[in-house]
Amino acid sequence: MDKRKVAVYGLGNMGYLVAERVAHHFQVSVFDLDENAVAKAADEFGATAIREPAQVAEVAFVVLCLPTPAISLTVLNDIAPHLQRDTIIIETSTVNPYDMEQSARVLKPHGLAIIDASILAGVSQMAAGTASLLLGGSKESIETAQAVLDSIAEKQIYFGELGTGAAAKVINNAVAHAVMVVVAEAGSMATAAGVDIEKLIGLLSDKQMGLHRPLTYRYADRVVNGDYDGGMPLMAARKDSQLAVHLAQSQGVPLFAIQSCHTVYELGVAQGYGREDYAAIAKLWNDWGMPAVPSSS
Known part of the structure; x- marks a missing residue:
């Protein structure tokens, strides 16, 4: 003791x-x-x-x-x-x-x-x-x-430095809470469209699919390294996002997070990033004077 x-x-x-x-x-x-x-x-x-x-x-x-x-x-x-x-x-x-x-x-x-x-x-x-x-x-x-x-x-x-641990906790929770809204919306869309929920959970939790890939590949590799060549074009991601919004509308499912996120893809295309990998949406924050990653990365 x-x-x-x-x-x-x-x-x-x-x-x-x-x-x-x-x-x-x-x-x-x-x-x-x-x-x-x-x-x-x-x-x-x-x-x-x-x-x-x-x-x-x-x-x-x-x-x-x-x-x-x-x-x-x-x-x-x-x-x-x-x-x-x-x-x-x-x-x-x-x-x-x-x-x-x-x-x-x-x-x-x-x-x-x-x-x-x-x-x-x-x-x-x-x-x-x-x-x-x-x-x-x-x-x-x-x-x-x-x-x-x-x-x-x-x-x-x-x-x-002081406050960075606290900030990391708040950011982590913000992501978790936002993802919870997206997942709830996805589950409602799936139920309305007759998609098996257990299979959807398996799909979204696959390390090469929905929830993991944007962080472990697109952010960790492409955004951090500023590499937006090749990959899935932002224009294609915008199209897929648009289809998701239309699916929800056709099934009468209210969207909040997914609908708001679609706006970012529209802005990315309007900014001229449509042919780059869709991770290029992060460049919008650079344009707004708030880099997605430190310039030294």
């Missing part, structure tokens, strides 16, 4: 599991507005309840796992004056880089460091020990907090 003390703020579904995992290796104190959760943590893994900010004066690390960035900031404002100057804050909540910067500004006058360690997992994955942490911040602070990070999740990806 590491003698350094860790305070965990937030005992929701994910936070409770985080606190439990940390408690296997450290002395843990916990705070949550739900007194039942605090009592349960005391009973199940010996956590000490935090009743007032002054109680965190001896902790070496503070782990935040809270519902909103505003709550994280409120907690930091409350406890920062009471923490030792070398205490490290580990933000595991889902926040944006701007929120990390705000937190850092609150902590700086007190000589406190913060790192982002965004949790990429569901509750079941955290319970099973298969969660991942997306890290951002000072390498020195991360190294100091490594034992705590390891206690939460062994798999970790370091992205760079």
